[in-house]
Amino acid sequence: MTEMQKIPRRDEIPEQYRWDLTTIYPDDAAWEQDIAAIESMLGDVAALQGRVARSADDLLAALRMRDQVSMRLWQVYVYANRRFDSDTTDPVGQALAERAGTLAAKVSAALAFIDPEILVAPEEQIRAWLRDHPDLAVYEYALDQLLRQRDHVRSAEVEAILAQFSDITRAPGEIFEVLTNADLSFPTIEDEHGQTVQLSHGRYMRLLRSPDRRVRRDAFIGYYSAFQGIRNTLGASLAAQVRTHVLNARVRNYTSSLEAALTPNDIPVEVYHNLIATVNANLSRLHRYLRLRRRIMGLDELHFYDLYAPLVPEADVAVPYAEGERLVRAAFEPLGEEYGAAIAEAFGNRWIDVYENVGKRSGAYSDGAYTTAPFMLLNYQDRLNDVFTLAHELGHAMHSYFTRKTQPYVYGDYTIFVAEVASTLNEALLTDYLLQTRDDPTLRRYLIVEQLEDIRTTLFRQTMFAEFELEIHRRAEAGEPLTTELFSTIYRNLVARYHGSDVMLDEQIALEWARIPHFYYNFYVYQYATGLSAALALHARIVNEGRPAIERYLRFLRSGSSRPSIELLRDAGVDMLSPAPIQAAMDHFDALLGELEQMTAGAQQ
Ligand SMILES: [Zn+2]
Numbered sequence: 001m002t003e004m005q006k007i008p009r010r011d012e013i014p015e016q017y018r019w020d021l022t023t024i025y026p027d028d029a030a031w032e033q034d035i036a037a038i039e040s041m042l043g044d045v046a047a048l049q050g051r052v053a054r055s056a057d058d059l060l061a062a063l064r065m066r067d068q069v070s071m072r073l074w075q076v077y078v079y080a081n082r083r084f085d086s087d088t089t090d091p092v093g094q095a096l097a098e099r100a101g102t103l104a105a106k107v108s109a110a111l112a113f114i115d116p117e118i119l120v121a122p123e124e125q126i127r128a129w130l131r132d133h134p135d136l137a138v139y140e141y142a143l144d145q146l147l148r149q150r151d152h153v154r155s156a157e158v159e160a161i162l163a164q165f166s167d168i169t170r171a172p173g174e175i176f177e178v179l180t181n182a183d184l185s186f187p188t189i190e191d192e193h194g195q196t197v198q199l200s201h202g203r204y205m206r207l208l209r210s211p212d213r214r215v216r217r218d219a220f221i222g223y224y225s226a227f228q229g230i231r232n233t234l235g236a237s238l239a240a241q242v243r244t245h246v247l248n249a250r251v252r253n254y255t256s257s258l259e260a261a262l263t264p265n266d267i268p269v270e271v272y273h274n275l276i277a278t279v280n281a282n283l284s285r286l287h288r289y290l291r292l293r294r295r296i297m298g299l300d301e302l303h304f305y306d307l308y309a310p311l312v313p314e315a316d317v318a319v320p321y322a323e324g325e326r327l328v329r330a331a332f333e334p335l336g337e338e339y340g341a342a343i344a345e346a347f348g349n350r351w352i353d354v355y356e357n358v359g360k361r362s363g364a365y366s367d368g369a370y371t372t373a374p375f376m377l378l379n380y381q382d383r384l385n386d387v388f389t390l391a392h393e394l395g396h397a398m399h400s401y402f403t404r405k406t407q408p409y410v411y412g413d414y415t416i417f418v419a420e421v422a423s424t425l426n427e428a429l430l431t432d433y434l435l436q437t438r439d440d441p442t443l444r445r446y447l448i449v450e451q452l453e454d455i456r457t458t459l460f461r462q463t464m465f466a467e468f469e470l471e472i473h474r475r476a477e478a479g480e481p482l483t484t485e486l487f488s489t490i491y492r493n494l495v496a497r498y499h500g501s502d503v504m505l506d507e508q509i510a511l512e513w514a515r516i517p518h519f520y521y522n523f524y525v526y527q528y529a530t531g532l533s534a535a536l537a538l539h540a541r542i543v544n545e546g547r548p549a550i551e552r553y554l555r556f557l558r559s560g561s562s563r564p565s566i567e568l569l570r571d572a573g574v575d576m577l578s579p580a581p582i583q584a585a586m587d588h589f590d591a592l593l594g595e596l597e598q599m600t601a602g603a604q605q
Pocket of ligand 1: 392396420423
């Protein structure tokens, strides 16, 4: 990809490489009709208010109505947003997406009375209805999930007041977003070619990957200098966010904010503590990797701006899209015919939007509704890395596809806790296939480094984030004032412990907490670390056991959110309540590291 290359307009991209949105609606007019249909359904919804828990029939009617309205809304939303993402400069797409967003807020407000009304009914009553009315049976697990929260739901009067405060408890995160995206101005630096570039969030990561150390260092120092100027405001907003989590836990009778965050998703807090303990027990391996990184890069001192620099050149193979398709199809062959047939559908029925065009959303994702194909957005540029992105997004898409083919609407999506399992597992299969079929030492070294970096950034780094989150919440729970100074001290100590003595503790890094949006998400990031561990463990089972492990894995893909995430994974062969999967990922890291050490034994000492 040369920078001079002109980015094509969308209508210049051949149709076969654009997703087929006519499978959702033949045209925008049909979309309009569905918007109108949803609006009129809201009248029927309102008529149910005050009657949800009157009888089994009323309860069933309310739950079915909620499914129908939200299923249709989801479809409307997916069409509008795929349309918008295809070309964000197109005012028609913009308008569609905005209207879908407004309608979504309206629908969610209109449906808000249903759960509280169910919770007001005596539990024995609901259990009796479930026993006596077979039509309600499908909702049993969903109702279980709701009833489990009963101890944490307050009186109707208190709930009504809390609901009015919910806008305000979101404010710290909103302030963070506006401050760091709209108001924050970054300095300029000179890039590799001596051109002046203005730093931005997007450019920062790209510049940090530059082989030119001067560029990396200037980007690092420049980027953090911007945060330095607003650090106290960011400290105050994060402190406020943490206090809302602590307050929520107290008001809802949880023993800690960690418990309040994990319990609604049915994740025991041991999973969180397990992760932190197991990663901590293996930190010497990360230190060893960083030492090797310093040696391979030939540096006296390894700084934080050296951590993302390419350790080995990307295996220099251009992979055109057709070849990328062939590679992933071959790599997924171990998963069997049914999986292969679904992959063929993805390619054959235009679920994938392949190439970049003017105005197209950047990055990659998979996103569809219960009633649509699981569409994928790529910005494919013929690099090996793009083939891994393709494999990754196909993993998400297959999880959605098999779930929606099997589960009723109410369980037709999967939880965040398991969301990265299928995508990561596909990347591991692609790595296997390339290692088995290509006899190229450069490629082999590249693939090993990529896996090490994945584990470093996903398992080690996100666990460090998780530990920071836990610590600042504990301090708040103990009544300590949360200050910018305290955040930086806690963060600096964590960074030092995780990275060991082979990385120079640049003063800027103590402020990294200030730029991480996820700290506003309420104990979210640990799921990246557990997700990667679960995927690696399932992959190992598939490789070692074959057919029975694959059958269990496919059952997992079909299960959506029909049972607790921990149970679904356990049935697939991974017990996230035990340290074993995390430890296995750590051992895998160790094995890869040993191989890289051998390969580079001749490198500069
Ligand atoms: Zn993903």
